[in-house]
Amino acid sequence: MSAETPKKPENIVIIEPHIARRGLLYIISSPSGAGKTTLARRLLAVDSNIEMSVSVTTRAPRPGERDGVDYHFVDRDKFEMMKSRGELLEWARVFDNHYGTPRALVEDTIHAGKDVLFDIDWQGAQQLSEKLPNDVVRVFVLPPSGGVLEDRLKSRAQDSAETVARRMAAASSEISHWPEYDYVIVNTELERSVAAAHAILTAERLKRARLLGLSDFVRDMQAVL
Numbered sequence: 183m184s185a186e187t188p189k190k191p192e193n194i195v196i197i198e199p200h201i202a203r204r205g206l207l208y209i210i211s212s213p214s215g216a217g218k219t220t221l222a223r224r225l226l227a228v229d230s231n232i233e234m235s236v237s238v239t240t241r242a243p244r245p246g247e248r249d250g251v252d253y254h255f256v257d258r259d260k261f262e263m264m265k266s267r268g269e270l271l272e273w274a275r276v277f278d279n280h281y282g283t284p285r286a287l288v289e290d291t292i293h294a295g296k297d298v299l300f301d302i303d304w305q306g307a308q309q310l311s312e313k314l315p316n317d318v319v320r321v322f323v324l325p326p327s328g329g330v331l332e333d334r335l336k337s338r339a340q341d342s343a344e345t346v347a348r349r350m351a352a353a354s355s356e357i358s359h360w361p362e363y364d365y366v367i368v369n370t371e372l373e374r375s376v377a378a379a380h381a382i383l384t385a386e387r388l389k390r391a392r393l394l395g396l397s398d399f400v401r402d403m404q405a406v407l
C-alpha cells in the first residue's frame with residue numbers, strides 16, 4: 183500500500199446488498215433522425231446490465247446494417263407469420279415498412295435479470311405501455327430544431343432524398359406524441375444526452391416499487407437492530 187492510500191478502518195464493513203428488482207423496459211422514441219439509435223448504442227456501451235431489443239423489419243438494410251445486430255431483416259410473409267404465432271410483443275407500420283419486437287428476447291433478458299432497451303416508435307410505446315404499464319420507462323428524444331433534424335437525416339447519408347423528405351413530413355406528427363412519455367431529452371450535445379439517458383436509467387432502477395426484495399432486506403436488518 184502506498185503512503186497516499188488511506189487505510190480502511192477495521193470496523194467498517196462495506197455491504198453491497200443484493201436486493202431483487204423488477205426488470206424494466208426502457209423505451210426510446212423520436213422523430214426519425216433525432217438520434218435515438220446513436221443514444222441507444224451509447225447507453226449500451228456505458229451500462230452492461232441492459233440489452234438491446236433487436237426488432238424484426240420488412241425494411242431493406244441500410245449500408246452497413248447487419249442482420250441480427252441492427253435488425254432481423256425479414257420478408258412480409260415471415261413478418262405476418264410471426265405476428266399470427268404471437269411471437270411479436272408489439273408491432274407497427276412505420277413509413278410503409280413493418281416493424282415488430284420479438285417477444286422471446288425480451289422475456290429471456292428479463293428472466294436473466296437484465297433490463298431491455300427499445301428503439302421503437304410511439305405506436306410500439308403505446309402497446310408496451312398497455313401490456314406492461316408498471317415496467318415501461320418512456321423517453322422521447324427531440325432534436326434541437328427542425329433544421330437540425332433535416333441536417334442529421336441528410337448527413338447520415340443512408341436514405342434517398344425522397345425518404346428524407348417523407349421522414350421530415352412525418353416529423354411534426356411524430357413529435358406530437360411527446361406528452362405520452364415519462365421523460366424528454368432534447369438531443370443537442372450528444373454527451374449530455376447520454377448522461378441524461380443514463381441518469382434516468384439509474385433513477386428508475388432505484389424506484390421503490392421495482393425493488394421487490396426491499397421489504398425482506400429491511401425486515402432482516404430490523405431483526406438484528
Ligand SMILES: Nc1ncnc2c1ncn2[C@@H]1O[C@H](COP(=O)(O)OP(=O)(O)OP(=O)(O)O)[C@@H](O)[C@H]1O
Nearest residue numbers: 212214215216217218219220334338369370371372
Ligand atoms: N447530439 C448529436 N449531435 C450531432 N449529431 C447527432 C447527434 N445525435 C445523433 N446525431 C447524428 O444524427 C444522425 C441521425 O441519428 P440516428 O440514426 O441515431 O437517428 P434515429 O433517431 O435513430 O433515426 P431513425 O429513426 O431514422 O433510425 C446520425 O448521423 C447521428 O450520428
Ligand SMILES: Nc1nc2c(ncn2[C@@H]2O[C@H](COP(=O)(O)O)[C@@H](O)[C@H]2O)c(=O)[nH]1
Nearest residue numbers: 237273274276281282283301302303305306
Ligand atoms: N413499433 C415499432 N417501431 C419500431 C421498431 N423498430 C424500429 N421502429 C421504429 O421505426 C422507425 C424507423 O426506423 P428505421 O430504422 O427504419 O429508421 C423508428 O421510429 C424506429 O424507432 C419496432 O420493433 N416496433
